[in-house]
Amino acid sequence: MTHPDTHAPHVRFINVQKTYDGETLIVKNLNLDVRRGEFLTLLGPSGSGKTTSLMMLAGFETATEGDILVGGQRINRVPPHKRGMGMVFQNYALFPHMTVAENLAFPLTVRGQSGSNVDEKVKKALDMVRLTAYADRRPAQLSGGQQQRIALARALIFEPEIVLMDEPLGALDKQLREHMQIEIKHLHEKLGITMIYVTHDQSEALTMSDRIAVFNDGVIQQLAAPADLYERPENSFVAQFIGENNRLHGKVEALSAQSCDVRLTDGSVIHAFPVVKTQVGGEVSLSLRPERVDVADKAETLANYANCFSATIEEIIYLGDHLRVRVALCGHDDFIIKTQNNDLGFTPEAGQTIYVGWKLEDCRALDLLQ
Amino acid sequence: MTASTLSSATSAPLSEGTGLSLKKRLARSERRRKLQAALLVAPLLLFILFTFAAPIGKLLWRAVHSPEVAEGLPKTSQIIQAWDGKSVPEEAVFVALAQDLDTAYAEQRLAVPAKRLNYDSPGMLSLLMKAGRKVASFDSENLRQQFIDADPRWGEVETWRVIRNASSSYTDFFLLRALDLTRSASGEIVSVSDDEAIHLDILYRTFWISALVTAACLALSYPLAWLLANLPAKTANLLMICVLLPFWTSLLVRTTAWIVLLQNNGVVNQVMQLLGLFDAPVQLIFNRFGVVVAMTHVLLPFMILPLYSVMKSIPPVYARAAASLGANPWTVFWKVYVPQTLPGVGAGCLLVFIMAVGYYITPALVGGPRDQMLSYFVALHTNETLNWSMAAALAAVLFAATLVLYAIYSRLVGVNNMKLG
Numbered sequence: 176m177t178h179p180d181t182h183a184p185h186v187r188f189i190n191v192q193k194t195y196d197g198e199t200l201i202v203k204n205l206n207l208d209v210r211r212g213e214f215l216t217l218l219g220p221s222g223s224g225k226t227t228s229l230m231m232l233a234g235f236e237t238a239t240e241g242d243i244l245v246g247g248q249r250i251n252r253v254p255p256h257k258r259g260m261g262m263v264f265q266n267y268a269l270f271p272h273m274t275v276a277e278n279l280a281f282p283l284t285v286r287g288q289s290g291s292n293v294d295e296k297v298k299k300a301l302d303m304v305r306l307t308a309y310a311d312r313r314p315a316q317l318s319g320g321q322q323q324r325i326a327l328a329r330a331l332i333f334e335p336e337i338v339l340m341d342e343p344l345g346a347l348d349k350q351l352r353e354h355m356q357i358e359i360k361h362l363h364e365k366l367g368i369t370m371i372y373v374t375h376d377q378s379e380a381l382t383m384s385d386r387i388a389v390f391n392d393g394v395i396q397q398l399a400a401p402a403d404l405y406e407r408p409e410n411s412f413v414a415q416f417i418g419e420n421n422r423l424h425g426k427v428e429a430l431s432a433q434s435c436d437v438r439l440t441d442g443s444v445i446h447a448f449p450v451v452k453t454q455v456g457g458e459v460s461l462s463l464r465p466e467r468v469d470v471a472d473k474a475e476t477l478a479n480y481a482n483c484f485s486a487t488i489e490e491i492i493y494l495g496d497h498l499r500v501r502v503a504l505c506g507h508d509d510f511i512i513k514t515q516n517n518d519l520g521f522t523p524e525a526g527q528t529i530y531v532g533w534k535l536e537d538c539r540a541l542d543l544l545q
Numbered sequence: 546m547t548a549s550t551l552s553s554a555t556s557a558p559l560s561e562g563t564g565l566s567l568k569k570r571l572a573r574s575e576r577r578r579k580l581q582a583a584l585l586v587a588p589l590l591l592f593i594l595f596t597f598a599a600p601i602g603k604l605l606w607r608a609v610h611s612p613e614v615a616e617g618l619p620k621t622s623q624i625i626q627a628w629d630g631k632s633v634p635e636e637a638v639f640v641a642l643a644q645d646l647d648t649a650y651a652e653q654r655l656a657v658p659a660k661r662l663n664y665d666s667p668g669m670l671s672l673l674m675k676a677g678r679k680v681a682s683f684d685s686e687n688l689r690q691q692f693i694d695a696d697p698r699w700g701e702v703e704t705w706r707v708i709r710n711a712s713s714s715y716t717d718f719f720l721l722r723a724l725d726l727t728r729s730a731s732g733e734i735v736s737v738s739d740d741e742a743i744h745l746d747i748l749y750r751t752f753w754i755s756a757l758v759t760a761a762c763l764a765l766s767y768p769l770a771w772l773l774a775n776l777p778a779k780t781a782n783l784l785m786i787c788v789l790l791p792f793w794t795s796l797l798v799r800t801t802a803w804i805v806l807l808q809n810n811g812v813v814n815q816v817m818q819l820l821g822l823f824d825a826p827v828q829l830i831f832n833r834f835g836v837v838v839a840m841t842h843v844l845l846p847f848m849i850l851p852l853y854s855v856m857k858s859i860p861p862v863y864a865r866a867a868a869s870l871g872a873n874p875w876t877v878f879w880k881v882y883v884p885q886t887l888p889g890v891g892a893g894c895l896l897v898f899i900m901a902v903g904y905y906i907t908p909a910l911v912g913g914p915r916d917q918m919l920s921y922f923v924a925l926h927t928n929e930t931l932n933w934s935m936a937a938a939l940a941a942v943l944f945a946a947t948l949v950l951y952a953i954y955s956r957l958v959g960v961n962n963m964k965l966g
Contacts, residue, residue, distance in 0.1 A: 235865055255868040256877075268866035272884040281880075282870035333871065 183247065184208035185369045186232065186337065191241035193227050201227045203393040205241070209371060214363050216372045216380040219390030220416070226341060228390075229373045233339050234258050245337065256285075261330030261338040265345045267322040269314035275301075275325055276310040282333040300328040303362075320351045327359065331366065340372045344379065356382045377417050381405065389413050409450060411544040414462040421468075421510050423461040427540070430455050435540050437461055441506030446481040447538040459540040465513035467537040470500070471530050472521045480532030486510065488527045498523070504531065605944070608723075608937035612714040617658030618645040622712035625705065630730070633700050639688040643680050650677035658711075664932060665718060666707045672698055706730055719938035724748075744922075748942065751919040754836060754908070755901035759848075761841040762897050763890065766848040770889075773849070774856035788849050796843060800907050803839040804830055807911075836912040843907060844900055848893040855889030895954050899947050919943050 186209040193202040202224040209215050217225035230236040232243060234255030242249050250258060269278050279297045283289075301307045304324035306317075314322055323343060330338055343359075344352045360383045363370050374380055380387045381401040389396045389404065389412070397404060397413045408414035411422070423445065425437040435449040437459060447461050469477060477483045486502035493516070500512040500523060512531060523529065565573075615622045620641035628634050649655040655677045662669035675696060683691045692699040710718065710728060721727055721734060725742040729735045736742065773781050773788075791799060806812050807829040814826040829835055863885065867877040905920040912918075919939055926936035 233865075233869055235868075254873075255865070256871050256873050258869075259871065260869060262866065262869035264862050264866060266860070266862060268860075268862045270863060270867070270881055270885075272887075281867070281872070285867075285870065285872040285876050285880075329870065339869075 183211075184244075185211040185213070185246060186371070187242075187244040188228070188232075189242045189244065191228070191231065191238045191243060193224070193231060193236065193239050200239075200393050202231075205393075205395065207388060207395065207398070209369060210385075211369055212367050214360070214370045214372065214383060214385045216374060216384040216387045217390055218374055218377060218380040218387050218416075220375060223390040224393040225373050225375075225388075225390040229339055229341055229371060232371065233260060233262055259333075259335050259337075261333070261335040263323070263326050263330045263338070263340045263343040265342040267314070267319075267326040267346075269322055269326055269329070271314055274311050274313060275306070275317070278314065278325060279329050279332055282329065286333060296332055300332045303331075304328045319347050320355060323347065323355060324358075327362070331362070331368075335368065337369045337371065340370065342374055343372075345374075345376075352376075352379070353382075359383060381417070389416060391416070407450075408462065408539065408541070411460045411462065411541040414539070414541055415544065419465050419511065419513070421461075421463045421465060421507075422544075423463070423505065423507060424543070425459065425461065427453055427455050427457050427459055434535055435459075437540060439505050443484065443505045445505070445538060446535045447540040448536045449540045451540060451542045453540070458543055460543050461538055462541050463533060463538045465499070465511040467533055468512045468514075469532050470512055470514055470519060470523075471532070474530045477530055477532030481535035482538065483530060483532040486529055486531050488523055488525050488529060490525060491523055502529070502531065604933070604937050605941050606937070607934050608719050608941045609715055609717065611661065611711070611716045611719070611934050613661035614658045614708070614711040615714045617649055617654060617661075618642070618708075618712070621645045621708065625709045625712055628705065628709060630706060630709070631702070633689070633693075633702065634705055636687070636689050638705075639692055639699075642676075642692075643683060643688050646673070646677045646680045650680065662707055662711055664722075664935070665711055666703070668698070669704075669707060672696060672704070703730070719934045720941065722935065723938040723942045744939070744942075747917070747919050747922060748946075750916070751902055751943075752946075754833070754840070754916070754918060755898050755904075757837050758840045758844060758901045759894050759898045761837060762845055762848040763894060765841070766845060766852055766893065767886075767890075770849050770852035770856050773853050774859075775861075785853075788846055791843070792846060796906060797910075799843055800839055800910050803835065803842065803911055807835055807838070830911050831913045833912070833916050836908045836916045839907050839911045840901055840904055844897045847896045847900060851892040851896065852886065852889040855886050855892075859885050891954060891957075895951070898950065902943060902947060 186207075188205045188207040191202060191205040192200055194200050201222075205224075205228060207228075217228060219225045227236060231238050234250070234253060238251055243251055245258070269275075270281065273281065276297050279300050280293050283293045283296060297310070298307070301310055304327060306321055306324060306328075309317060309321065309325075314325065317325065323346075326343070340359075344355050347355060356379055359370075363383075372380075372383065381404075384401055386398060386400055387404050388398045391412050396416075397409045399407075404413065405417055408417065414420050415422070423437075423439055425439040425445065427435050427449075428438050428444065429436040430449060430453070433448070435447055435453075437445045437447055439445065445461060447459075449459075451459060453459055469480065471477050474483060474485070484504055486504040488500055488502050489508055490501040492499040492501075496516065498514050498516045498519075500514065501508075502510050502512060504510045621638065624638050624641045625634065628638065646655065649658070655673060656670075659670045659673035659677075662673065676692065676699070679695050689699075698704050710716070718727070722737070723744050725737050725745045726734050727737045769788075773784055776784065804811075808814070809826040809828070811829075813829060814823075817823050818826065829838075859882070863881050864877050867881040868874075872880065902918075903920050904918055905924060908916055908918050909921055909924075920943070923936045923939045923943075926932045926939065
């Protein structure tokens, strides 16, 4: 066996398609390279094809078309139990008739291991997830978070090179989920394995991933690192799906490589960064993050922004560390501004007229969302 | 000091106003709801009590309560208690017997105690009836000799032992007989002679047939229940109706249908002969095979339903998890799937076995004389020999065996783990 080339993709999807009924494609022509040791998240709404893609990799679904390669070997016809991938499921899938220790030993015993070797590995795995005292309990006697840690340990105990996770934290409450996200991330860093993680929770994806593949409608909309995805969405779907987003709709009046002028329906013109391929006269959707909008009670304060408008406060929502201010602006009354609650030099009130401004590059001209 | 002040201060509000403890007040506030619940249950409870529990209890009571001799021969029953059991009794016992026989014969109810004694020792019926006829002509002097002259059996210790054993109103005779046991002359429990020992054989046979039927049901039901649990709901419902269809047909019809199918010139035999599998018809019915086939068919739904209900509740994710951990399909099935279906297997087996143990109609119709089960003999003693005490004793044995099985099951699997559908 040759030494694995660390630069070659660990997992490759090549032109993979999947249909269940022979009429509609759940996964349309998927091409995806996963690097060795990477934490890659498949993110998307339900029915976007992310779980189906994961199941094809795990071997529980067959690809209708295309090839799936692991370490350069085509694995389409390899049965799941011979693929050697650890998998963690949303509802833990710990075997209810076995104790925690028996669950952990299962992947080892089916591989013909036995005796002290198994006991030692089980103990190490329990230590890893800090549940040593729970070896003889049944899964039902553990809390959700403990069960998921055992499930994680069970998927890692046979030292797979690839671990697949299908919304593993979906059943946990918010605080536990955030705690587990960090724990999984640290485990990944420590073990250096390739992790492919499916979730519909964007903040989870942003927290944990090296790269995120945003799925919609069976197609990868964008594949990028979390910061890129958030700061530089390439289309309206990604902008909409990741984080909060103000959308303004208008026609392109002037266009260059670095900027475009977009006239909104109420006649005001916004200077934006062109992302979508378009021409003068084309319709675009402008995307602007609420926290990228600056607020002042005088127009002069915002003079160095490319875009500056007056707006009327419709509603103020107090959220402790920040304020959400809904304003009417350029003919839209659902424009949201997010601001630190001590950043403003004045106390905003509903009905007040204020000034808002933002940079050209923060406002991205994207395709029209269907 | 402070502690007591504290505790009285904290407990005071609980009993404030009423002077009653919290528990009592809770009970009082719940009383109305409990009464309502009890009233809702009452009609069914009374119905079951009067039509089911009471008659069965009364019948089972007969297994140990047998006052025929004590009532039919009261004086003899009383005086024979003092007998030493070693030699033929004193004259006084014969005097009492003569009086009892005279009265009973005159009132035409001597047959009752005589029959009871005959169960214990065949021949006692005729012995007593003969003595009853003759006793009126006996002299009042030296009755002992006159009895022995009339029939030498009156001079045998064994005859008197039988009378003494039956003279008590309560007896373990029938229960022991149901297990092929009896009391020896010295009162020890011993096995009966081989030609009288029939009940243990029947008991073994009953359990063996039931075990066969249970195993056959399990083997046939498991794959079918799996299919039902894993098919799309629409198809599964249709198949489920097919499974339940036999419930809507009379048991008698289903059983006789098997006779039509399996008899010597029945469908199965004709097809097998046409196919050249056999030259002559094979005996498929009125033997053990026919009993097992027909009973399996009748009891199949009782296995399928609990299995289906358990399998339906096992999410497919366990099989996937096991496969992802490296288990081949065979290991997935045996190590992950089957253990999770055990509550259903246990419930189904228990249900089928207990029902099979009490089966009567099917073996009576499709079985041979060597295939009759315990309930057939209960019916025989109830309807034909009219030995209700024996019927009750056999029923009690069956009942006890069922309870033991249930106890073993609940020990092994736990009743709370049982799923009946």
